[in-house]
Amino acid sequence: MQKRKTVPDFLSMKAKGEKITVLTAYDAAMASMLAAADVDMLLVGDSLGMVILGYDSTVPVTMDEMIHHSSAVRRGAPQAFILGDMPFGSYQSSSRDAILNGGRFLKEAGCDAVKLEGGLEVCDTVRALVNSGISVMGHIGLTPQTATQLGGYKVQGRDIASAKKMVQEARALEEAGVFSLVLECIPDGLGKIISEEIQIPTIGIGAGVHCDGQVLVTHDLLGMFDKFIPSFVKSYCHLSPTIQDAVADYNNEVRSGLFPDEEHSFSSQSGLRELLGLTEKKKG
Ligand code: KIV
Numbered sequence: 001m002q003k004r005k006t007v008p009d010f011l012s013m014k015a016k017g018e019k020i021t022v023l024t025a026y027d028a029a030m031a032s033m034l035a036a037a038d039v040d041m042l043l044v045g046d047s048l049g050m051v052i053l054g055y056d057s058t059v060p061v062t063m064d065e066m067i068h069h070s071s072a073v074r075r076g077a078p079q080a081f082i083l084g085d086m087p088f089g090s091y092q093s094s095s096r097d098a099i100l101n102g103g104r105f106l107k108e109a110g111c112d113a114v115k116l117e118g119g120l121e122v123c124d125t126v127r128a129l130v131n132s133g134i135s136v137m138g139h140i141g142l143t144p145q146t147a148t149q150l151g152g153y154k155v156q157g158r159d160i161a162s163a164k165k166m167v168q169e170a171r172a173l174e175e176a177g178v179f180s181l182v183l184e185c186i187p188d189g190l191g192k193i194i195s196e197e198i199q200i201p202t203i204g205i206g207a208g209v210h211c212d213g214q215v216l217v218t219h220d221l222l223g224m225f226d227k228f229i230p231s232f233v234k235s236y237c238h239l240s241p242t243i244q245d246a247v248a249d250y251n252n253e254v255r256s257g258l259f260p261d262e263e264h265s266f267s268s269q270s271g272l273r274e275l276l277g278l279t280e281k282k283k284g
Contacts (some may be wrong), residue, residue, distance in 0.1 A: 020213025070109035119169030130177035140155025142185035192199035206232030
């Protein structure tokens with residue numbers, strides 16, 4: 001059985017130049033497959049709001065929903081390093097709330113660490129979480145929980161002032177104690193500079209090849225979520241049409257009496273009706 005990775009493992013992966021793979025997982029079955037495929041970290045992202053729960057954004061996702069799904073991911077992947085994504089409203093009100101909610105991910109769901117969005121404004125919260133023993137991954141650039149304040153889902157850090165601010169935020173978050181930092185939807189050159197400027201691993205999503213690791217939403221990678229596909233997503237297969245074809249075949253076979261056939265049925269002894277003391281039913 002594989003040994004569960006730890007925070008120092010990820011720091012030494014960066015030091016050695018080994019890339020880190022991260023994928024989202026929301027349920028036990030997928031978590032088990034991703035762990036078997038040797039993904040370095042599983043993120044129970046609040047993207048589950050859109051991908052799994054059918055919300056229009058990540059904002060409505062609750063702590064209870066995150067705990068429910070994170071627990072399932074832990075059951076499916078006992079040896080994986082699992083991150084719980086702190087949902088909107090679970091850490092902004094106070095450091096105390098952040099510690100209580102962050103603690104729930106570790107105590108109730110068995111997560112190894114939490115992730116939260118934001119720059120300078122969350123540094124005190126990060127410090128409080130880390131001081132209370134909760135490992136934290138940061139997330140800057142396009143932060144979906146506050147996308148409306150950023151003008152929607154668009155590339156961040158294109159102009160010099162905002163790029164400069166992002167470098168400062170990365171440094172401040174590292175200083176506050178995050179062990180890793182998601183960079184979402186920023187120019188690749190800025191992704192490279194931030195990755196060079198800090199000692200902790202950067203995990204890019206739409207942030208270019210120079211980040212220390214990459215994260216994708218698994219349903220995007222597998223071609224299973226067609227509602228909104230950002231241009232930085234690469235689908236390595238297209239399961240949606242495959243699933244729909246399989247379901248259409250099932251419908252046809254059930255409706256035409258082809259399924260279940262003998263191979264998929266349990267044969268019963270002959271004369272069962274008589275053995276049960278029932279008289280023959282006349283057909284028609
Ligand atoms: O919620 C999520 O899935 C995320 C990643 C895409 C970084 O935050």
